[in-house]
Amino acid sequence: MDCLFCKIVAGDIPAKKIYEDDLVVAFHDIAPQAPVHFLVIPKKHISTMNDIREEDRDLAGHILYTAQRLANELGCSGGFRVAMNCNEMGGQTVYHIHLHVLGQRQMNWPPG
Ligand code: 5GP
Ligand code: ZN
Numbered sequence: 001m002d003c004l005f006c007k008i009v010a011g012d013i014p015a016k017k018i019y020e021d022d023l024v025v026a027f028h029d030i031a032p033q034a035p036v037h038f039l040v041i042p043k044k045h046i047s048t049m050n051d052i053r054e055e056d057r058d059l060a061g062h063i064l065y066t067a068q069r070l071a072n073e074l075g076c077s078g079g080f081r082v083a084m085n086c087n088e089m090g091g092q093t094v095y096h097i098h099l100h101v102l103g104q105r106q107m108n109w110p111p112g
Contacts, residue, residue, distance in 0.1 A: 005096035035104035049086040076103030
């Protein structure tokens, strides 16, 4: 499968990895939109948020928990933003789900 993030999981494309376990990988975004901007992805290929199935519920929770834990470890205890873009209208460009975590600057609402 020709998937950029599967290649990062496999180590075929380098990434600045922050954390890895048997289920997820977290790495710094290549084009950071905040002083802290990293992605948490499942090792399992899931194309979009719409493709999360009942059997993936624990995995989805683990992605959220990992995001929170790493955000705090990386100095975002004052607050942070998470986002998962879904499909073209949601602004998704890489079709392997990833949770954006942004921090260490003031976030605004609504997002663009
Ligand atoms: P999306 O637009 O799908 O929500 O987010 C994709 C994100 O992946 C973007 O923030 C983009 O900068 C990041 N990205 C794209 N290609 C690479 C890459 O090769 N390495 C890393 N670390 N991030 C990438
Ligand atoms: Zn993939």
